[in-house]
Amino acid sequence: MASYQQANALPENALDRLTTLAARLFRVPTAFVSLIDDQRQLFASRYGLNITGTARSVAFCDHTLAQGEILCVPDALDDPRFRDSPLVHGYPHIRFYAGIPLTTPDGHHIGTVCLTDTQPRPPLTDADRQHLTDIAALVMDRMEVHRLELLRHASQQRLESISATSPDAIICTDLRQGITFWNPAATAMFGYGPEEMAGQYVAGLIPERCQTDYRNELERLTADEAAISQPRTLQIWGLRRDGREFPADVSFSGWREGGERLVGMIIRDVTARHESEARLCELASLDMLTRLASRGAFMQQLGQLTEADVPYTLLMIDLDGFKEVNDTLGHAAGDALLCHVAEQIRQTCPGAVTAARLGGDEFIILLPGGSSGAGLTADRLIAAVQRPFSYHGSPVVVGASTGIAAYPEHGEDTSAVMSAADLALYRAKASGKGCSVLFRPEYLAAEQRRRRFERELETAVRQQQFILHYQPRYDAGTGRLLGCEALVRWQHPARGLLLPADFIEMLVKSPLSVTLGEWIIRTALAQVRQWQVRCPELRVSINLFPRQLSDPGLESVLRESAGGDAVFVDLEVDEPLLAELVQDAPAQFAAIQLTGAAFVIDHYGRTLGAISLLRHGFVSGFKIDKSLTLELDTNKRVRMMFRAIAALGKSLGLSVAAEGVEDVGQRAFVTGAQCDIMQGNGLCRPLTAAAFEALLAAENASMTIMDK
Template sequence: MPSLDSVVQIAARIFGMPVAAVNLIGDDHVFFAASTGFEGQRVDMRRDVSFCAHAIARNEVMVVPDASRDARFYDNPLVTGFAGVRFYAGVPLYSPGGLALGALCVIDSVPDFDFSDDDRARLADLAQMACDRLELRRLEHSTERARRPFEDDARTSPTAVVWFDESLRVMAWNKAAASIFGHVPADGPGRLVVDFLAERHRAAVGGLIAQAAAAGTADGLVVPDGLAGVRKDGLEFPLGVALFCWRDKGKLTFHAHLQDLSSHPGQSAELRRLSTTDLLTGLANRASLYRRMEEALAGSAGACLLLVDIDGFKDVNDTLGHGVGDGVLREAAQRLVECVPSLATVARTGGDEFAVLIPGCTSHRESMAAARSIVDSLAEPISVNVHEIRITASCGLAAAPGDAQEALELFSNADLALFKAKSYGRGQVFAYAATLRMEATARRLYSIELHRAVSEGEFVLFYQPQIRLSDGSLRGAEALIRWQHPQRGLLSPAAFLPALENGPLASVVGFWVLDEACAQAAHWRRCGATDFRIGVNLFGAQFRVNDMAAEVAATLQRHGLPPHALELEVTENIVLDDDDLVLGVLEKIKGMGVGIAFDDFGTGYASLSLLKKYPVTRLKIDRSFVQSTPESERDTAVVRAILDMARSFDLETVAEGVETEMQRDYLKDCGCQEGQGYLFSRPVSSYEFSESFRLRTENRMGKLA
């Protein structure tokens, strides 16, 4: 069972033992559910030989300091033979119903007389984690079986199960579920599932189901304690509920395991433990974290919250597979636990996101030290199977009571700090400041106002010329969006683009820009600029709606613009977000004859590899390299390298941010074909561009002085 691998690995590491295992007990033999340290060894797995068969007979941790001196084991083949066992510590594993399943053990080939009470407690905690994983596997198996037609085997299952839909209508329940409430199976279908609860609990459970339906998952939801079911005769009884859901063919189906707790009160705690633990890493889940935050902030000592996000984790899953990705997450979780104080709560809050709550830590200075320790620890190589993987992590932090007074506010502020940290690149740490909340408020206001801007036509395009460096002639222009805000005046993209490109209007505005720019380019070409080319920036959202290639073809046809007169600009982020999707679309577009420019080239992480794969026709050298050319030897070397690569790949080049004649002359001498920047013109309105253009079109494409 892969989900138990992390348990045995943690056990071996914590106790410094060469061998750890989860053993399941059969009638005649013992079976490994997970193990580490037995690789390549022949192990006698007979039940009458196994130490674990003795461990499950005890309701406590069984420790054998030196098996060669123990009357029970001194002549055991595992002690006298190839395995050479001398030390053993094992703790039994039980199902929620009290059935002995097996044992978690750690083993060494040398005696150990120092296994303390604290060590016993830690091993018992790990055993409970293993029990949770085993129960989860049973529940998962039950859920998978439940996806088959209900009649297959659910009617005779001893587990009480009820299926219902988003409207709370019972679709089916088995005989065990019906009998809990004193009904027969035919009484259930069509009724509201909450009708079988005490009236005082119906609203809360209905709200919980609505919350799960809105999220599309029951993960992280905590079923309230103390639920009461109502039997057919009206009598109430304590009811345990474990809630699951899945989506099949677009329809959400809920699946609840029910237990009558009047005779098994301990099972409520077991269900609660399953609902508060992240099943992959064994850490606290988001719901448990919130409760710990509320507890910490209710006191006077305060706390700090660190949110940690693994940078580019999607690449690990995509290239090495989800199995390796899960291994990375488990190792990251263990390193987080080892990095922080023992009183801290470490939780997994999402796919590759973690949180650390440190009670009593209220200063940014102390929090930053903890955050940097975490980031440094995660930067160390991680070995999973045969792979050595290096990751980086970003961290945002906030402290209470200085940054927040309650749990949701603390989490939100730490999340804002994480967002800021990631904006600076990988492996960064940032602490919350009040200005981050103001920036977020501004983004939210802009998001609201963007809908009005689209409907009222407040967006306009400006155009910045692109000049042939060899003779100063106008080759084309880049279309740049501006917002003519009714109160704030003309806004540059920096003010609103983050809200726009991450919001629902990105594709709408993106296709408007494409249409408007092509219309303007067609007009200028009809005025005599027959070789004019227009550059248009794309949003990532445009690749995920409609048929991007068809939209481009229709726009060209609508305005009578030849394909070679259009150049679409993409950034590395767009390419990496939806690699296969974007590649296919760009290949279709290039096949039409439309140019593809790689914008901000040289500033990303994978630009070189992308050149080999993507149908690029032009590189745009980022202004950050151009501005210090030729004074900076390093920037000059980068520019020369980009130009050499472009020639090798038979690509054209445009240098952005050209501001001085010295820069222009150097770029021209190095073989850069075109330039764009304030030396030639700032971005200007279509009217201003037209005026300048008409003055310089006496010979079709005139020169700019």
């Protein structure tokens, strides 16, 4: 009993979340968790209650423990056991009561989970009883984990002595030599025997997405001597032998033994708790993480207001930089940040009807009335979110963007107002983020045009309304024609010939880019192979869409289109995409290389990150971005940069191309910088296949005359 009664040492909110859940689920003003000794009942967690305990002699919970099962009192004034109770006639003025015992694994009743109301209520239904039973199980689970933590912290040796019968996995590890202790429960949980795991590392039992959280905790235990006396529980996911993941509570502790720092872990599979809590939270219309309203509950309330024709305003909020927090600090940090943002919403918008987490890092606030003052509220909220948030002593900074829309000003129904807020949010993010935007009708018109254009683009890909033009590429030293870059054009049935600037941004985001990209490769390579009959050394450069890089069919398309060997093909890829391919899909990257095609970094000079790619042997060259070429005549610093970039490429044995050559001066500079290839409208504009073939014939004729 004593170890459970140390509940005041539980981590903050460990039980408060469940009492709040109980109050919301049953829609009662008061819920609490009590622990009872011979004289008193103490409230380990309470919602809507301003006292910390009562005498056991007057406690309703004393009768619950005596009964040993759920006790429900629909109206205390009608029950002779409680009609004269001071808790009925005085604070907290109990008229309705429902409680369930908290029972330890060995069968002792140590306290209760209770619901009360100042008004009579109907008896609990069978479903209500099941929900209350589930909540009690969750509370007892939390308390049992805490008790085991205290037991472990009090005596490591005692913990190891009981590990053989523990239902929780117990693992000890020497951070240099791997796992040194592995109990039977660990075998049952993960599927590996102790002999298999001896000397292995615990990190192999944790999914990749949780590695950062796990390593942060190890670093705390190893880098901070005081951490030994501060055991902590981390909520994380485990990985079984068969590849299945499961939610787990991992309690960490550290100690020294023979001069070495050791780490112990108690791992509890909380799948049942996780599923039960998620189900109860959904029933309670509560977001499990932030304790804001769930999406379903929010939409239900929004629908009720709309149906009643009550004016309201929506603030839709999306965090800027949330993914980076998850990627660098781990998902636990991301969860803590979402809870922090939820708290800022509560403090900044006290007059809100309700607020919800829609999902991920997107929130929404329902304000009463029209939109006149919503902009100021949104700006205050953005400022509050942008203030640094401390996570384990480190500042975490994110931004926020908001979209504002009102009913009935911006929409006649719930769906229309939500769409309006979403469009306004999109505009806010497109405007540079960190700002709020009020919906305007032209946003909807623009979105409708965008969707119509998107449908036209889908039709164009299916009906192959595209053609290729070929821009000549020349030897920068001799001016000889070396090859071409295949450039796509859209032959729009109503708007005529469209350049990529008119449609490429939308196409890049679409799965159709893979289909069109394959068509470009097949068409361009078939055409160039025909020209190679006359000019065997002719090369072709093709820009790849981002989605093509992860398409497993790209390698076979290249081989088939090139006739087996794509050695005459340059694949132009922007630096960020090429870096991602090398890191995340090395097998796909290696397969493409084996076709013979060469990788060229496109738009070189836009970002500093491209320099790091040059250390890899797979890069055969780069194309200096035309933004630098265009300033060669006017900017001394750009000229110096251009020479330095070209010299860097040449020193590494790479092919250096310059794009955007428009005049004689730029051409002379590119030649003087010893670039290998040049292209641009000043040399020759992109040509149709027929026009390029004529140019090729003229080039061959000229070369023949020179040879004579």
